[in-house]
Every structure is written in structure tokens, then in C-alpha cells.
Amino acid sequence: MRTFYTLLLTISLGLLTQTLAFAQSEVNWMSLEEAVVAQKNEPRKIVMDVYTQWCGPCKMMMANTFTNPQVIAYLNANYYAVKFDAESKDPINFKGQTFENPGYKEGVRGRNSTHQLSRELRVNAYPTLVYFDEKAEVIAPISGYKNPGQLEMYLKFFSQHFTPGVQQQEWEEFRDTFVPTFR
Numbered sequence: 001m002r003t004f005y006t007l008l009l010t011i012s013l014g015l016l017t018q019t020l021a022f023a024q025s026e027v028n029w030m031s032l033e034e035a036v037v038a039q040k041n042e043p044r045k046i047v048m049d050v051y052t053q054w055c056g057p058c059k060m061m062m063a064n065t066f067t068n069p070q071v072i073a074y075l076n077a078n079y080y081a082v083k084f085d086a087e088s089k090d091p092i093n094f095k096g097q098t099f100e101n102p103g104y105k106e107g108v109r110g111r112n113s114t115h116q117l118s119r120e121l122r123v124n125a126y127p128t129l130v131y132f133d134e135k136a137e138v139i140a141p142i143s144g145y146k147n148p149g150q151l152e153m154y155l156k157f158f159s160q161h162f163t164p165g166v167q168q169q170e171w172e173e174f175r176d177t178f179v180p181t182f183r
Contacts, residue, residue, distance in 0.1 A: 025072065027066050027075050045079050045158060047080075048082040048132070050123045051083070065145075071182060074152070086123060086126060087118075088104075089101050122138075126143075127145060128143040128144075130142075133162075153178045
């Protein structure tokens, strides 16, 4: 009987370990609306991945960067991560305004109309990561594919070193001395 309970405990601990490992095996993506609500309970910065369905570098970033265990752990611990299709038909409520995509055409393969929120955020290339402060104010949109080490630099700068009014020189010093650890 004791062997049975030991076996049951071992299996239960194994399942719990697998569940906890799985919990950190992917980025906790949410909508912008969900991230803004979450900020009220626990202030954090937001990073928004603005992508399109047809964008090759966006797909590469999803496959190569957002699956990196170090990126996943850092994002989930320090940011609210938002995924936003810049050509989505879905309305988005942000800062008391509803943003839509009135030019969206159903059934179009490839490029579609650009969402109003994408334009509002000054996104003009894909992928673009838009960083927001703890009050959902835009800090900066950073465009282009980023591998884990390149993304690490931006994630750590905005989460650990950014303050409103930061000067270009401070960014350049950080950038020039940064040594990536994400592999």
C-alpha cells in the first residue's frame, strides 16, 4: 500500500513539474485591452508585437525569437505581451477611443487594409514591437526582425533603464556596452 502512495505521489509531482514547465513554455500573449486592465492591478510595461499574416520576418520572429526560453521567461516576468495583427478586422478600444479597420476586405489573401490602431502607433513596417510604459503611453515603436539577443537589449533597456525624458546619449551608451546573454 505504501508503494502505491509513493508511486501516486511520484506521478503527481511529475505532472505538476510538467505543468509548471509548460506554463513557461510560451509567451503569455493577451489583447491590448487585457494588458491595460492588468496594468491597473500590477503595473508593468507592455510590449506589443505588431505583425501581419503575410510577413515572412514576422513568422521568423514568432518561430525563432518568441519560442526562446530566455525570451519567454523575461517577457512573462517583466511585461504584458500583446500580439496585434495590423490588418485585423477586429475593433480595439484603447484610451477611450475605438480603432477599426474600415477598409478590411473579407477573403483577401495577402495584404489587406491597415488597422487604424497600427497607424495611430506609427507602425509602418512589420514586424514592429511597440513599447508602452506602465500607464499605456507609447515609449517607442521599434521595427524589424530581432533575434533573441537583439530583443534582449530592447527588453532590458525599456524594463530596467528607461525613464521618461531619457536622452539619446543614454540609449547609445547602453546599446554600445550591452552584452547579450539570451542564446
